[in-house]
Amino acid sequence: MSLSADMKAGLQAPICLTWELTYACNLQCVHCLSSSGRRDPHELTTSEAEAVIDEIQRMKVFYVNIGGGEPTIRPDFWHLVDYCVDHNVGVKFSTNGSRIDAAAARELALSDYVDIQISIDGSDAATNDHVRGEGSFATALRAMDHLADADFGEFKISVVMTRHNIGQLDRFAALADRYGAQLRLTRFRPSGRGADSWHELHPSDPQQRRLYQWLLDRPDVLTGDSFFHLSALGDPLPGLNLCGAGRVVCLIDPVGDVYACPFVLHDDFRAGNVRDTGGFENVWRHSELFAEMREPQSAGACGSCGQFDACQGGCMAAKFFTGIPLDGPDPECVLGHGEELVSAAATAAKPPAGADHSRSAPVKFLGRR
Amino acid sequence: MAFDIDRAYRLHDRVALRPEPFGALAYHYGNRRLNFVRAHDLVTVIESLAQHDTVRSAFASAGIDARRWPAFEKALASLAASDFLVVA
Numbered sequence: 001m002s003l004s005a006d007m008k009a010g011l012q013a014p015i016c017l018t019w020e021l022t023y024a025c026n027l028q029c030v031h032c033l034s035s036s037g038r039r040d041p042h043e044l045t046t047s048e049a050e051a052v053i054d055e056i057q058r059m060k061v062f063y064v065n066i067g068g069g070e071p072t073i074r075p076d077f078w079h080l081v082d083y084c085v086d087h088n089v090g091v092k093f094s095t096n097g098s099r100i101d102a103a104a105a106r107e108l109a110l111s112d113y114v115d116i117q118i119s120i121d122g123s124d125a126a127t128n129d130h131v132r133g134e135g136s137f138a139t140a141l142r143a144m145d146h147l148a149d150a151d152f153g154e155f156k157i158s159v160v161m162t163r164h165n166i167g168q169l170d171r172f173a174a175l176a177d178r179y180g181a182q183l184r185l186t187r188f189r190p191s192g193r194g195a196d197s198w199h200e201l202h203p204s205d206p207q208q209r210r211l212y213q214w215l216l217d218r219p220d221v222l223t224g225d226s227f228f229h230l231s232a233l234g235d236p237l238p239g240l241n242l243c244g245a246g247r248v249v250c251l252i253d254p255v256g257d258v259y260a261c262p263f264v265l266h267d268d269f270r271a272g273n274v275r276d277t278g279g280f281e282n283v284w285r286h287s288e289l290f291a292e293m294r295e296p297q298s299a300g301a302c303g304s305c306g307q308f309d310a311c312q313g314g315c316m317a318a319k320f321f322t323g324i325p326l327d328g329p330d331p332e333c334v335l336g337h338g339e340e341l342v343s344a345a346a347t348a349a350k351p352p353a354g355a356d357h358s359r360s361a362p363v364k365f366l367g368r369r
Numbered sequence: 370m371a372f373d374i375d376r377a378y379r380l381h382d383r384v385a386l387r388p389e390p391f392g393a394l395a396y397h398y399g400n401r402r403l404n405f406v407r408a409h410d411l412v413t414v415i416e417s418l419a420q421h422d423t424v425r426s427a428f429a430s431a432g433i434d435a436r437r438w439p440a441f442e443k444a445l446a447s448l449a450a451s452d453f454l455v456v457a
Contacts, residue, residue: 003405003407006389006390006391006405006407009390010390011389011390011394012387012388012389012390013387015394015403060385060387062385062387062396062398062403063396063401088385088398090398090401112398112399113398115401
């Protein structure tokens with residue numbers, strides 16, 4: 001069997017487990033996957049969160065990607081990070097940088113098991129703050145300065161690729177070099193509040209092609225396997241090049257719900273809850289949803305396309321939230337098979353939406369551009 | 370340094386193995402890399418390396434058919450190259 005077939009049949013535990021610790025956030029990014037803003041009153045308590053860590057240690061989930069919301073807002077955030085490290089679970093956490101002051105940076109620099117990822121979505125304040133809110137660029141850079149001053153080492157700078165920032169690829173690379181950081185680029189998905197901003201912000205077709213070439217030239221840039229739909233353009237990008245949802249990847253949300261991937265916080269993709277009998281392990285290994293996702297999938301409308309083996313039909317979440325059938329093409333199919341379906345879906349029924357934790361609705365752009 | 374099946378190797382202290390249907394998943398807490406070990410008897414060999422003076426002896430003791438040694442050697446060499454195996 002190929003490695004890809006092994007992965008699709010499912011694993012004893014996820015390789016990439018994302019855990020969103022809270023829906024609370026001091027920012028209101030227009031593309032937030034989890035529509036974060038306000039804390040949910042039913043979020044896992046400290047002892048429930050510790051029990052999850054005990055369990056993922058037993059399952060040998062080697063590391064966890066912590067996010068939110070803004071995870072550092074949780075009063076027990078640093079305690080939970082220490083608890084992970086003490087239990088041999090490595091931590092990589094995503095932050096907007098607002099709580100990474102000089103003292104936190106010094107503390108972080110002491111641990112070999114903690115990796116940090118600072119999010120920006122533009123190489124300058126104007127581009128970034130348009131998506132992430134006023135002052136957020138300065139905040140992120142201040143956090144990077146603190147990490148550099150504390151000799152943290154190689155942290156990550158994480159950027160969601162949009163129509164406004166693909167032209168800044170070289171500038172992101174230069175910024176990462178300046179800090180001795182690693183650049184990580186991920187795909188804009190129409191999930192959460194991203195559903196409302198997708199039409200304005202998702203990359204154009206020529207931009208996607210440019211990004212593909214740029215990534216081929218820089219195999220050291222991390223992508224979290226985000227852009228496998230671009231592999232239909234020619235040589236595959238580095239990585240597994242498949243949708244890992246429910247097979248290699250899953251997400252635990254702040255209230256303990258387990259979803260197939262970080263981009264589908266919707267009831268249709270909820271496999272269970274860590275508070276259920278049998279905990280996370282039972283959900284991962286025995287939930288009906290995940291069992292179904294690990295069955296061989298039909299290529300559907302893409303079956304007759306010569307590039308199906310390369311792109312595998314693209315991203316499930318991107319299809320779902322743009323109203324395209326799951327066995328249809330990716331909305332950003334580089335061969336153009338998705339475009340028509342997106343416009344047809346947009347004029348028909350409204351595509352599905354997930355739960356909204358925004359502080360005030362609707363979230364507005366800072367200004368059109 | 371080239372991989373040498375006449376030497377002793379062992380798993381790096383910071384590497385953990387997780388059994389999987391296809392063999393095992395190996396994770397290195399130091400360099401944070403992940404490797405796929407895609408045969409159950411290869412996992413057996415890796416786990417037994419520390420008890421042998423040579424890789425050759427680990428192969429023989431695990432009953433690995435000599436025709437498969439070159440493929441196993443290649444897999445172990447790649448694990449050594451990414452620091453998952455170290456010279457004992």
